[in-house]
Amino acid sequence: MSRTTASVLAGVRAVAPIILGIIPFGLVAGAAVTSAGFGLAEAIGMSLLVNAGASQIAATALYAEGAPLFVVVGTALVINARLFIYSTSIAPVIVPEAGAWRVLLGHPLVDQSYAATMTSGRFRDDISVVPYYVGSWLILAFVWQLANIVGALGGTLVPASWSLDFAVPLVFLAMLVPALKFRADVEAAIATAIAAALLVPVMPMQTGLIAAIVIGMVWGAARHHEHPRVEVDA
């Protein structure tokens, strides 16, 4: 097996546990498109081209409610603004291996491929990080697309009472724990947790999520002492 194939498969394996969790989201996203009065082409086109679940569901729902187009697109883009932070953060990891294709490597950037690459893939020397990153997205995109199609054709098959959507935060939790290497990481996580718990329910359009990430990264940066020897206790 070539190194590239092995890297793709390692990426697939890294996100495999999350697949069960994205199926309910994909079903909802697909069903939203048909209940807004559109068909399979729109459901498939949207998930291929936009490739960002929460924003797809929000845009479709707002469109169906008759919101002005700038509100529909603006809201969805605010939800996706965290991808800009992810991209800035992952750039030093994937750009050196990417060459001329680097801009296209933006498209596979989703929560899961970012998390797998930043918490695990980049530390492994038995794989190449770019195929690992793309592989982790490929399997998700494939399942996401299938779930969208099924959702568009038949609605949401999985009963909501199964709470399968909870698999997604659980896998993120499992990825978070090994990412807490330094005291400043733990403090950043605690600051983010408090901010997210307070802000997400009260701020509109998932802006609370972005505010919480920014608060956590600023707190972590402020508390991260790179040169302990120059620190003097007051």
Next chain:
Amino acid sequence: MSERETFWVVILTLAGGTFLLRSLPLWLHGRAPAPRWLERLLRHVPAAALTALVVPASLYTRTNGSYDIAPARTLAALAALLVAVRTRSVIWTLVTGMGVLWVAQAVLGALGW
């Protein structure tokens, strides 16, 4: 413009905007020197982003835009956190979290929550 064409305008505009958000930093990387403060800030993005995705989903359920506290999910997330810290295993974290969630939902449901 038909409804369908208008919706395609939404899809394409959203796709273009999202692609820019994802790709602009990759395109810019290395073209301008990264200031030290930016590196410092970005170091904690994985921890902050993952926490921001986990915490609200463990505290609340959202129906039609309103947030309700979800004690069963909170219990399940705490159990999963313990297992994640002890085992470092994604599978065991997932199995514990879903298992505790289902049991807690059944018990709290029987108690009339």
